[in-house]
Amino acid sequence: MDTFFAIAFSFPTVIFSVLLCVAIVYWLISLVGLGDIEADGDIDASGDFSGLMVTLGLQGVPLPLVLTLLFLIAWLASYFAELLLGALVPDGFLHALFGLAIIAGALVMSVLVTAVVIRPLRPLFRRAYLPPLQKRIIGTACVITSATVTETKGRAEAILDGAHLVLQVRSHTPLAHRERAVLIEHIPDKNAWWVVPEAEFLAGESAG
Template sequence: MGGFVDTALRFPVVVLTFALVVVIGFWLLVLFGASDVDAVGEVDALGLGGVPATVALSLTIAFAWFGSLVVTVMLEGLDPTLVVVGGIVGLAIAVVVGLLITRLLLIPLRRVLPDAPAASRHDFVGLVCVVRTGRVDRDFGQAEVTAADGSSAIVQVRQAGDDPLPAGRTAVIYDYDTDGEFFWIAPVDLDSTRE
């Protein structure tokens, strides 16, 4: 066991040994409920998207660490200059191979992991809309609202005031009525809010 620890603390593997210790520590925290797997979000670069960043980075670090361990063993007993040069090249190759293996493993893993939470009508609450029907009152009306992702939708709306809102009027959605399946809106003057 001592030989393994000595090897893990030699160049070039030592560079990734500390990263691997952080990864193991993180997963222990997840195991004991002190952290969340999705604590960092997602990494969309290098083809690692579709899974939590912690999973993608953990796999990459683990595979790169193993590859650099192999490089360290292969460089054992060589001239120190060759160890440094070979270690730098071997470390770079180990990281690239780690990324490639992780990308291959993520293909089936993406199918197993759940997608992001489904969109909800409650996501529109707090957004600005534009009245699209001739009027909006307590019993009738539609408005166009633009979601955070840029898509727009025509939704059923009502307003509690006595004066109907005309077409083209800007309003803010402040509640969703699940029984009636419509949104409650209130008129808003965007020009006065910018001053």
């Protein structure tokens, strides 16, 4: 037990110990009803962050769950690397370099393993949470935050149920910075949304 605590609360494992403790506290707070676990939490990330999540294969499940798995797997990798190899490395500068190498290796391993672990979980969260979100967000007004919006690129901000969303958007009608638009359709393969100018949307509603 002394060995366990010595490794868990010493560099480099202590970094992941702190992160894992934060994740555990979050889940405990959520379980007693003081917090709110957003199953679609990855949608309010910026476009660049969402793209990174997709690239790493970490999309499709709640962000808190992804982070918890990342911290847990990184902690396990760091702990056992230090347990098995730490005694072979002299203290001082070399051990510090060894610790940095463990951190880098643990992070890479945690991303790879987490991407595999969450793969079978995606359909569960997609069926339970994604369709309602898509239905609620359709018709929501947004403000263009990128310089322009075209059929291939663009970004906008929207507010849904009090949450601030930063979304990738596309439009057949070119839109400029700070123009208002309305979300009308989801583009699943690009994690983006088709939008139309707000005036055009309101004119269509009036005509209907």
